[in-house]
Amino acid sequence: MTVATPPRTVRLASRKSQLALVQTYWVKAQLESHFPDITFEVETMSTQGDKILDVALSKIGDKGLFTKELEVGLINKTADFAVHSLKDLPTNLPEGLMLGCVTQRVDPADALVVHAKHQAHQLETLPAGTVVGTSSLRRLAQLRYHYPHLEFKDIRGNLNTRLAKLDAGEYDAIILAVAGLERLEMSDRIHQIIPAEISLHAVGQGALGIECREGDQDILDLLKVLEHTPTKQCTFAERALLRSLEGGCQVPIGVNSHIEGETLTLVGMVASLDGQQLIKDSLSGPADQAETLGQTLAATLKAKGAGDILAAIFAEIQR
Structure with a gap:
């Protein structure tokens, strides 16, 4: 038996x-x-x-x-x-x-979600003093750079908690990941997908x-x-850049990456918390050398002053 x-x-x-x-x-x-x-x-x-x-x-x-x-x-x-x-x-x-x-990666972009009273506005038309909620220093720094007339307020909690705070009027708008909203079948809350030119996404998002x-x-x-090999190659390049810049997930480092044929293009950005400085560059190379690509772009950003910006941020956070 x-x-x-x-x-x-x-x-x-x-x-x-x-x-x-x-x-x-x-x-x-x-x-x-x-x-x-x-x-x-x-x-x-x-x-x-x-x-x-x-x-x-x-x-x-x-x-x-x-x-x-x-x-x-x-x-x-x-x-x-x-x-x-x-x-x-x-x-x-x-x-x-x-x-x-x-x-396999889903849409890595950031999304603008607004209170009902701002339905007629896009990010670029929100009036001065609009209170925007985000817990991400990366989003904060980039949005301050592009829209210094807006006000920003920290927001914590899971996605439902953040949406409830928005709907209750604690914020005029909040920034969330498109991917999270889509995975929770809340795509209807996406008011605007923020272009990469305005907000580069988080590493691995x-x-x-x-x-x-x-x-x-x-x-x-x-x-x-x-x-999913293309996603693995893109995210390994992004993570190599982040590692080389000695940045954790709570620093204003943004990326964007894509593959065409066998060529991977990586965009990297470092910004100061006040939005006054933003350093961005890009690099293309063989997709099968993704980590080297990330390390090389990190060195380029450092040479342009990214290291000094990050050192100042770390000092400020530790106070």
């Missing part, structure tokens, strides 16, 4: 936020469709960034705000891999962990990054079915 081998169980670590769970259950469904004999279970955790909602992100500390607790689960082997918004994943991972997979233990070949083999 042959005894059937019980199905293997694979555990996915996820934050508890609605968006994180939507993303994680999407990954789970994709893997289940490819590996019907494997049981996939979701383990939810609250991260430091989820718990501290009354302090600006830049004041808490920039590295691992939304990932550390999930990474502890991987190291302790209570989870097999963790699903992150790639923009939240630090460029330097803990020893023994690796970025095992990058999924719009893509999911799946983190796992180094050398866990069984898990890496599973994750291969989710890998």
Whole structure:
């Protein structure tokens, strides 16, 4: 008599936020469709960034705000891999962990969402003194540069909380990621997709990054079915630029990247918090040399003064 081998169980670590769970259950469904004999279970955790909602992100500390607790689960082997918004994943991972997979990117742009009284306006026509909510120093610096007549106010909380604060009149407008709104089926709240010329997006925005233990070949083999090579190349170039600039997720560094044929073009930007200085440049090269491309563009930006801007920002944040 042959005894059937019980199905293997694979555990996915996820934050508890609605968006994180939507993303994680999407990954789970994709893997289940490819590996019907494997049981996939979701383990939810609250991260430091989820718990501290009354302090600006830049004041808490920039590295691992939304990932550390999930990474502890991987190291302790209570989870097999963790699903992150790639923009939240630090460029330097803990020893023994690796970025095992990058999924196909959805629209990485920023979106303007407005209070009902401003429905007739676009970003460029909002009147002086309009209060715009954002928790991102990257968005803040770029918008201050282009629209110094607007007022900016920090906003925290999950997407539904931010929208509720907007609708209650605490803000005239807020800036959110197009990807998050689309994944939560809230595309109707997008009033305007902000052009890249105005707001370059965050490193990795719009893509999911799946983190796992180094050398866990069984898990890496599973994750291969989710890998999207063009997105991986673009985001590796973006992450190399960020790493070379020594910037965490809470500094005003913006990017844009695309591939045509075998050529990857990367745009990078560093701005001062007051919006007075903005340094931008671009570089194109072979897509299979993405990280070198990011490192080279970072060096160019530093030569133009980006390093001095970032040093001043770090000093200000640490006060």
